[in-house]
Amino acid sequence: MAGDPKLIQKRVIEKYCKDFPAEYLDVVHQCDLATLTWAPLVFRYPWDVISGNLCKGGVVVAGDAMHPMTPDLGQGGCAALEDAVVLGRHIGEIFLKNQRIVPQDVGVALGRFVSERRWRTAGLITGSYLSGWAQQTGNNWWMKFLRDIIFYKFLYPKIFDSIRYNCGKLPYASPSQNNSDNPNKMD
Ligand SMILES: Cc1cc2nc3c(=O)[nH]c(=O)nc-3n(C[C@H](O)[C@H](O)[C@H](O)COP(=O)(O)OP(=O)(O)OC[C@H]3O[C@@H](n4cnc5c(N)ncnc54)[C@H](O)[C@@H]3O)c2cc1C
Structure with missing residues (x-):
């Protein structure tokens, strides 16, 4: 999924953030796909x-x-x-x-x-x-x-x-x- 911005957008809207406020989903919907990336949050002890x-x-x-x-x-x-x-x-x-x-x-x-x-x-x-x-x-x-x-x-x-x-x-x-x-x- 990380290399496919269209798929990231779809999953965020339909799955991960489906219960978020409409304004948020609208922002995701309208985002510039060329700038969309997906990366895990990481932490170092x-x-x-x-x-x-x-x-x-x-x-x-x-x-x-x-x-x-x-x-x-x-x-x-x-x-x-x-x-x-x-x-x-x-x-x-x-x-x-x-x-x-x-x-x-x-x-x-x-x-x-x-x-x-x-x-x-x-x-x-x-x-x-x-x-x-x-x-x-x-x-x-x-x-x-x-x-x-x-x-x-x-x-x-x-x-x-x-x-x-x-x-x-x-x-x-x-x-x-x-x-x-x-x-x-x-x-
Ligand atoms: C949602 C969110 C909110 C945040 N809010 C704040 C905040 O309010 N205040 C704050 O101080 N910090 C905030 N942060 C943290 C901040 O964004 C990061 O700590 C900061 O961007 C780290 O900078 P960096 O230059 O070390 O790494 P990055 O910004 O991740 O830059 C690394 C760059 O290296 C590139 N790269 C990776 N691999 C390769 C490769 N093999 N070859 C060439 N290039 C490569 C990447 O594409 C990227 O451009 C937030 C982070 C997130 C995710």
């Missing part, structure tokens, strides 16, 4: 992100490939953007150090990127999971107490606050450091 092998030589995973998480904090895409800035910073630093990209140093930069991102993204995965769990688990009195008093009063503000994150400053080469002989140099 935080301890696998903390201890897993996330880079090798000049290859690294980032974004969803590194830290797929549940959608409850809406931070998957934001974390991918953070990755881009942090990765850019580490690559930029080795670039500035050597005034060019030295292949042996790329692995070092990727290793630093992974070390910096492991705990941050493991925290987001955990916070997102807990947030979804609290919202979706049971409605008996102790679950209500756990959710409404313990979780929303004490834990959620801390989890939510974690979305404010400073990725650091990108390195900058001043124009005076430019070398016109080197077309790869930053300006």
Whole structure:
């Protein structure tokens, strides 16, 4: 089904979302089939992100490939953007150090990127999971107490606050450091 947008549309309308509001079904009905894809939601355990092998030589995973998480904090895409800035910073630093990209140093930069991102993204995965769990688990009195008093009063503000994150400053080469002989140099 994943490779057949017409079939995806048909199944969504007739089976998976048949009880959804008419407005939703209308959107699906009118969607541009060329943009319709089907992919499973995936999740990586935080301890696998903390201890897993996330880079090798000049290859690294980032974004969803590194830290797929549940959608409850809406931070998957934001974390991918953070990755881009942090990765850019580490690559930029080795670039500035050597005034060019030295292949042996790329692995070092990727290793630093992974070390910096492991705990941050493991925290987001955990916070997102807990947030979804609290919202979706049971409605008996102790679950209500756990959710409404313990979780929303004490834990959620801390989890939510974690979305404010400073990725650091990108390195900058001043124009005076430019070398016109080197077309790869930053300006
Ligand atoms: C319904 C939904 C709602 C979401 N809401 C939010 C939100 O509110 N806030 C938020 O921060 N995040 C949200 N996310 C999560 C966010 O969309 C993802 O975390 C983000 O898109 C991950 O970016 P990425 O670049 O790592 O991966 P992707 O966006 O998945 O990009 C990977 C790209 O690689 C391409 N690709 C795959 N295999 C190959 C291959 N072999 N060769 C070449 N290309 C390939 C794919 O086609 C794709 O274009 C949401 C996700 C979903 C599904």
